[in-house]
Amino acid sequence: MIVYSGIHTRRGEEKSRNENFYVDLFPGTFYDDNRNEFKSDKNSGGFTMKKWKLSIIMLIALSMVLAACGQSKDKEGSSGDSKEDSKTSLYDQVMEEGELLVGTEGTYPPFTFHDESGELTGFDVEIAREVAKRLGVEAKFQETQWDAMFEGLNSKRFDMIANQVGIREDRQEKYDFSTPYIESSAVVVVSKDNNDVKTFEDIKGLTSAQSLTSNYRDIAEKNGAEIQPVEGLAQSIQLLEQGRVDVTVNDKISILDYLKKQPKANVKIAAEAEDAGQSGLMFRKGNDKLVEEVNKALEEMKEDGTYKEISEKWFGEDVSPK
Secondary structure, eight states, X not given: OEEETTEEESTTOOOXXXXXXOOOSSTTEEEEXXXXXXXXXXXXXXXXXXXXXXXXXXXXXXXXXXXXXXXXXXXXXXXXXXXXXXXXXXXXXXXXXTEEEEEEOSOXXXXXXXXXXXXXXXXXXXXXXXXXXXXXXXXXXXXXXXXXXXXXXXXXXXXXXXXXXBOOHHHHTTEEEOSOOEEEOEEEEEETTOOSOOSGGGGTTSEEEEETTSHHHHHHHHTTOXXXXXXXXXXXXXXXXXXXXXXXXXXXXXXXXXXXXXXXXXXXXXXXXXXXXXXXXXXXXXXXXXXXXXHHHHHHHHHTTHXXXXXXXXXXXXXXXX
């Protein structure tokens, strides 16, 4: 047997590297000079062609497994790019980057919308900007549709939502909220000369203008009112002023916003429900430090009068939770 740097040849004669020699990858095989081919040495228990093919398949399979393991490690190493996955907390990241990413609709006046100049504005927008300012960072708004709002927070497109998100038990199981920054309740609206309706019970037997898909329709029906279907608040007020309906039940904040824009409207709030819904800024769970600092900012805003100033600008009165 002749050896070329660890490469073996059979039949006791040296072969040129560029001529007929066999690299003995599998013991028990030899090169037949007469037939110019590789053959199995049956006496030595050499490899059959079937075994040879099986070995190649096993080598290919092994290489694929090793490649898959390498890709898996790459994926594991590339995960954790989000703020929470790093050793630094989300709050620290926000402070380091100097910006607070805020999810909002931008199409829901008077809370978050674009004014005539195209600038994003609204009650929630101003609250979020002031909170960010007191944290020492800038609010960067990421506009998205309401249906995709929560998923945007889940996928970490933004750090916080400012979009009149009601604080409910089912949501609190999945998310963290700031202390409530606004509350609103159902109200009964009548014409200014109507002094008979003073409570929700007084609307029994009266005609109430309501959007059919609104939960305020349910409230009106539960109190015995007959429903006149309308497309929205503007039509409700129009029918009320024309005397074609007796009342409408709606959201207090929406009514205040309407009266702020239409001060000459011939309607008034006659009754307000005792139970009010509250909204808060919403966060992914596990970011306690950021929630804590946002709550501090909100409390400072209420104490120094900034919150009241923003509230009166949009609604004509303080709408903070009582």
